[in-house]
Amino acid sequence: MYLMRLALQSLANRRFSALLTVIAIALSVTLLLSVERVRTEARASFASTVSGTDLIVGARSGSVQLLLYSVFxxxxxxxxIRWDSxxxxxxQPQVKWAIPLSLGDSHRGFRVLGTNQAYFDHYRFGRDQALTLSQGKRFSDLYDxxxxxDIARELGYQLGTELVLAHGAGAVSFVKxxxxxxxxxxxxxxxGTPVDRTIHISLEGMEALHVDWQQGMPARGAGQVSAEQARQLDLTPTAITAFMLGLERRIDTFTLQRKINEFSGEPLLAILPGVALQELWSLLSVAEKALLLVSVFVVLTGLVGMLTAILSGLNERRREMAVLRSVGARPLHxxxxxxxxxxxLTLAGIALGLALLYAGIAAAKPWLEQQYGLFLPLAWPTPSELKLLGGILAASLLMGCIPAWRAYRQALLDGLSIRL
Incomplete structure (x- = not known):
């Protein structure tokens, strides 16, 4: 206890250099924990986007590509995919429910999804959470x-607001x-999923938008079909983008997946969402680990700065050490x-780094939710974060032994005679 009080008083006498060292460590700790928290929360956010879906089916391509456009x-x-497929x-007898998905249009950069009532009944996210309405009702009319x-909040839309949808999925479209x-x-x-940034309409509504389109362009003049005329037409879809399946028994998943992948009607691909997510993360793991490694090196740089500051001040403190020896302090002290x-210094840096981390999360939380749908909770450090902090503390302890050993040797050699 006495030595701790003495150490704090010694740091107080060198408060300027000590403060700079603490700030350097704090910034490096903040960066490391920010990367770790964003990494873990992004993975959790991706994993919670869809749950309870056994298979996702789309045109034959890659499993990650199918997952990205159908879910994210x-x-x-x-x-x-043809409607009859x-x-x-x-x-099929193994199928309990199916959700058709039709994509391709947008509104001010937000994707439009054509689907049916099964989407609201069976789509699940997080831990088997169902979709709920905060206002209004499900679509029932052709143009609902x-x-x-997020769309309602960002664009200020309310019930009854009129929307003009645009052709294509780009942020800017010249064909509306x-x-x-x-x-x-x-x-x-x-x-907290891409659902927040999606406009949902009926499959018939999606079909009505393109009923008078030919070769990717709207008809002109006599060939144009008005909104009211479209109501009188058969708007059964001819094709959709993808669909989700929930099965009666999970044990039938691989059997049906193989059957779909070998479907003779057209080339299709059926994927397991969980497996495709793991494949996605394996693709991103290199960048993920590289970013974490850079953060670790930044922390080490901060600790080396601390080591340099302590070592550079040792010669100036040799008289202080000699005085301590004169009053009974041993080399081990x-x-x-x-x-x-x-x-x-490290503990102070960690404490300040945690404070900066939570302040940054509190400030950036609304923006991250709005722009990326990423939720960073103001929670206590996770076990993985505590391990990182423990590693930083252990590294500082090892680095502190270097100047301590040098001071120990000098204390043995100097006694009360100081060579200046």
Whole structure:
């Protein structure tokens, strides 16, 4: 206890250099923990995007590509699936429910999803959580739309707001479906998934938008179909982008997957969402580990700075050490004093780093949720973060032994005679 008090008083006498050292360690700790928390929370956020879905089926491509465009609304499908193929597969005895997904349009950069009531009944996220409406109702009319929570908040849309959808999934589109506007009838509760940034309409509504389109362009003049005329037509879809399946028994998953992958009607691909997620993370793991490694080296740089500061001040403190020896301090006490100084600086840096981390999370949390759908909770450090902090403390203890050993040797040699 006496040595700790002495170490703190010694640091107080060198408060400016000590403060700079603490700040350097704190910034490196903040960076390391930020990378670790973003990495773990991003993985958890991705994993919780879809649950309870046994298979996702799309045109034959890659499993990661299919997962990205069907679940995360990233990228585009290589091809569509015929409606009769969907009906044939969804009628299999192993299938409990099926959710058709039709993508391709957007509104001010937000994706539009055409689906049916099964989407609201069976889609699950997180730990088997169902979709709920915070306002309004599900779509029922041909031109009804249900918004994700982020869209309603960012664009200020309310029930009854008119939407003009655009062709294509880009942020900017020069071809709009202005002749067939939609109206907001419902707003979904926040989910923390891509659902929050999706506009949901019926499959028939999606078909109505393109009923008079030919070769990717809208018809002109006499060939154009108005919004009311579209109501009189058969709007059964001819094709969809992908669909999700829930099975009666999980044991049938691989059997049905193989059957779909060998489907004779057209080339299809069925994937297990969990397996595709693992494949996605394996692709990202190199960048993930590289970023973590850079953060570790930044922490080591901060600790080396601390070591340099303590070593550079040893010669100036040789008289201080000699005085301590004169009042009864042993070389081991001198050694312990220097180690305690290094540990105290590191602990102060860790405490300040944690404070900066939580302040940064509190400030950036709304922006991260809005832009990336990433939730960073203001929670206590996780076990993995505590291990990292323990590693930093152990490294500082080892580094503190270097100047401590040097001071120990000097204390043995110098006694009360100081060579200046």
């Amino acid at each position: 609304r990233i990228g585009n499908a290589t091809n569509n 969907f009906e044939q597969i969804s009628s 739309a249900v918004l994700g929570a 479906h202005a002749d067939k506007p939609f109206h907001v009838v419902g707003i979904l509760a926040k989910t 001198i050694f312990s004093l220097l180690v305690l100084e290094a540990v105290s």
